[in-house]
Amino acid sequence: MTNELEIGLYIFMLAGFLGYHLITRVPPLLHTPLMSATNAIAGISLVGSLVVAGADYGPLSTVLGFIAVTCSSTNVVGGFLITDRMLKMFKTSKDQASGDRVIFTGRRAIAASVLLIGGLALLVYLLRPHGDSSGTVAAGKLTTEALRYSYILSAALFILGLKGLSSPRYARRGMILAAIGMLMAVVGTLFHHEIVNYTWIIIGMVIGSVIGGGMGLRIPMTAVPQRTALSHSLGALAACLVGISEYFRHSGELSKVVMTPLGFEVVVGGLTFTGSLMAAAKLQGLLPGQPLTYKGQNVFNLGLLAVIVGCLVYNVVMPPAPLVFEVMVGLAIIFGFLLVLPIGAADMPVVIALLNSYGGLADASMGFVLMNKIQIITGSLDGTSGFLLSLLMCRAMNRSAINVLFGAFGKVTAEEALGPGDDSKGTTRSIQPDEVPALLDGARSVIIVPGYGMAVAQAQHGVAELAKLLIKQGIDVKYAIHPVAGRMPGHMNVLLAEANVPYDQLFGMEQINPYFPEADLALVVGANDVTNPAAQTNKSSPLYGMPILEVDRAKMIIVLKRSMRPGFAGVDNELYFNPKCMMLFGDAKDSLSKLFAAMKS
Numbered sequence: 001m002t003n004e005l006e007i008g009l010y011i012f013m014l015a016g017f018l019g020y021h022l023i024t025r026v027p028p029l030l031h032t033p034l035m036s037a038t039n040a041i042a043g044i045s046l047v048g049s050l051v052v053a054g055a056d057y058g059p060l061s062t063v064l065g066f067i068a069v070t071c072s073s074t075n076v077v078g079g080f081l082i083t084d085r086m087l088k089m090f091k092t093s094k095d096q097a098s099g100d101r102v103i104f105t106g107r108r109a110i111a112a113s114v115l116l117i118g119g120l121a122l123l124v125y126l127l128r129p130h131g132d133s134s135g136t137v138a139a140g141k142l143t144t145e146a147l148r149y150s151y152i153l154s155a156a157l158f159i160l161g162l163k164g165l166s167s168p169r170y171a172r173r174g175m176i177l178a179a180i181g182m183l184m185a186v187v188g189t190l191f192h193h194e195i196v197n198y199t200w201i202i203i204g205m206v207i208g209s210v211i212g213g214g215m216g217l218r219i220p221m222t223a224v225p226q227r228t229a230l231s232h233s234l235g236a237l238a239a240c241l242v243g244i245s246e247y248f249r250h251s252g253e254l255s256k257v258v259m260t261p262l263g264f265e266v267v268v269g270g271l272t273f274t275g276s277l278m279a280a281a282k283l284q285g286l287l288p289g290q291p292l293t294y295k296g297q298n299v300f301n302l303g304l305l306a307v308i309v310g311c312l313v314y315n316v317v318m319p320p321a322p323l324v325f326e327v328m329v330g331l332a333i334i335f336g337f338l339l340v341l342p343i344g345a346a347d348m349p350v351v352i353a354l355l356n357s358y359g360g361l362a363d364a365s366m367g368f369v370l371m372n373k374i375q376i377i378t379g380s381l382d383g384t385s386g387f388l389l390s391l392l393m394c395r396a397m398n399r400s401a402i403n404v405l406f407g408a409f410g411k412v413t414a415e416e417a418l419g420p421g422d423d424s425k426g427t428t429r430s431i432q433p434d435e436v437p438a439l440l441d442g443a444r445s446v447i448i449v450p451g452y453g454m455a456v457a458q459a460q461h462g463v464a465e466l467a468k469l470l471i472k473q474g475i476d477v478k479y480a481i482h483p484v485a486g487r488m489p490g491h492m493n494v495l496l497a498e499a500n501v502p503y504d505q506l507f508g509m510e511q512i513n514p515y516f517p518e519a520d521l522a523l524v525v526g527a528n529d530v531t532n533p534a535a536q537t538n539k540s541s542p543l544y545g546m547p548i549l550e551v552d553r554a555k556m557i558i559v560l561k562r563s564m565r566p567g568f569a570g571v572d573n574e575l576y577f578n579p580k581c582m583m584l585f586g587d588a589k590d591s592l593s594k595l596f597a598a599m600k601s
């Protein structure tokens, strides 16, 4: 084992442990911003891509490097912008009252970062070699040293950035530090001694920034899951292309120590590229959301994986065989498609988080190939974050990762759907919006339970308006947030923050459950599985064991949904047959505006 490799492995492990400690401190409130933040930080693959695109490695490397620069820039710019957009929305009632204090802090940090980066760029430029005298050699060494220190500083800023996410109060500031870290690393790399041509670098960075900027600024919050998947796909493509470029630049003649991470980089990068693309397409509705299965699917997939691993081992231990390398890359790309095919759209968040983790590993492998320590650190942080989030989601759903990946969950929804008022499985009561004000007469406490249906209906603003009205009428309003309500960790928090709901009104499951018995009304807006009492009482239910919001303990329950159709898990909700429960059928946004009008009049 070489010294460099040994150091790299230590760094990878330590960054993983550090990532574990930082990420377990991020509250569920900020899980969605965490995903886009790690995604932006993982855009550090840009530093490797810049060198490949700008160095004199040959036309193939320049083309692959250019595509990689475009993909990574898209992720960096888009990732930081959308994270900032989300974090800006998280405010307490107090912050909302004192308005632009947070914005002021942001402006100061941006001004400081511009000055810092300008200073760094000037320093690196002055230290850059300008000829071949001995003074130039010394200057070249100094440049390399300056780059090293800028990478160390960048890594420290990334870590501080992730640490900031442990509280909504400091999260934005933390992300600004991380963005400064990214700028420092990128500006520093632009002065890398191997870069001789900037044309493709500039074109790639401009295209990537325009695409990423557009996505970061314009994408609606409800489309965050598919954007996250798309950016994982781009990041993984960048890693895969840089790996391919390195392989052909050396005509495959690489030592085992380099070929092993390189093989890993292109295989994991390739399968993450297509897997994430499939995930994005399923979430966007471009591909059917249902699991697509066929007989012997799992055996076929495992067989394919075995062939890919075989090719990887061959490439490491045998003399260079470009054909085997090409077959390996091609199969990895196909494998990504096949891996996600049998997974239903509703399971995509777990898949996205897992693919996030794979993307981090591909980045870290790229760091090992290029012996770039900052890439090893960020790859490890990204990998840990994705892995932890997928585990958290699986735990909150009471399912195993194996079940998510190979269980074709969602096929169960074949269960017959009931129409509004269809009482064949018990008796339900329905209610009209104008009957609600009378029921709330004298009420003191209301708990709002949002779910995936609120996201579908884009009803978060309606919910916030109604809550404000209830508060004005002297009613205490709390929001009950289940860790897996919606389709992304922290999904409901982001949507409610977008509607200006102060986060001190949002309560996690453990906090809110004791309040339900005292609540005069539990208003369920498009939530289903996360309220199903079968999770506690019915051992044969697929939901059994999943912790739920104990809505059935409230004095009165009103459920806003369109029909008696089941939710994601495909099982009927026993709550709807509870004598205290009334169904308000219709699109949640529509029902809320009718409810608001009725309450106001």
Ligand code: NAP
Binding pocket: 346, 347, 348, 349, 350, 393, 396, 397, 450, 451, 452, 453, 454, 456, 457, 483, 484, 485, 486, 487, 488, 489, 490, 491, 525, 526, 527, 528, 529, 530, 531, 560, 561, 562, 563, 564, 565, 566, 567, 568, 569, 586, 587, 588, 589
């Ligand atoms: P859910 O169980 O999927 O139920 C959502 C309900 O919303 C549906 O029953 C649907 O009923 C209703 N709905 C849909 N569109 C609506 C509209 N326009 N207006 C009103 N209602 C509408 O959602 P959930 O209670 O939030 O639970 C989340 C589920 O997703 C859990 O099973 C969880 O395990 C799973 N999951 C979550 C995550 C995550 O990270 N958050 C990840 C993976 C899986 P109608 O069709 O009758 O309207």
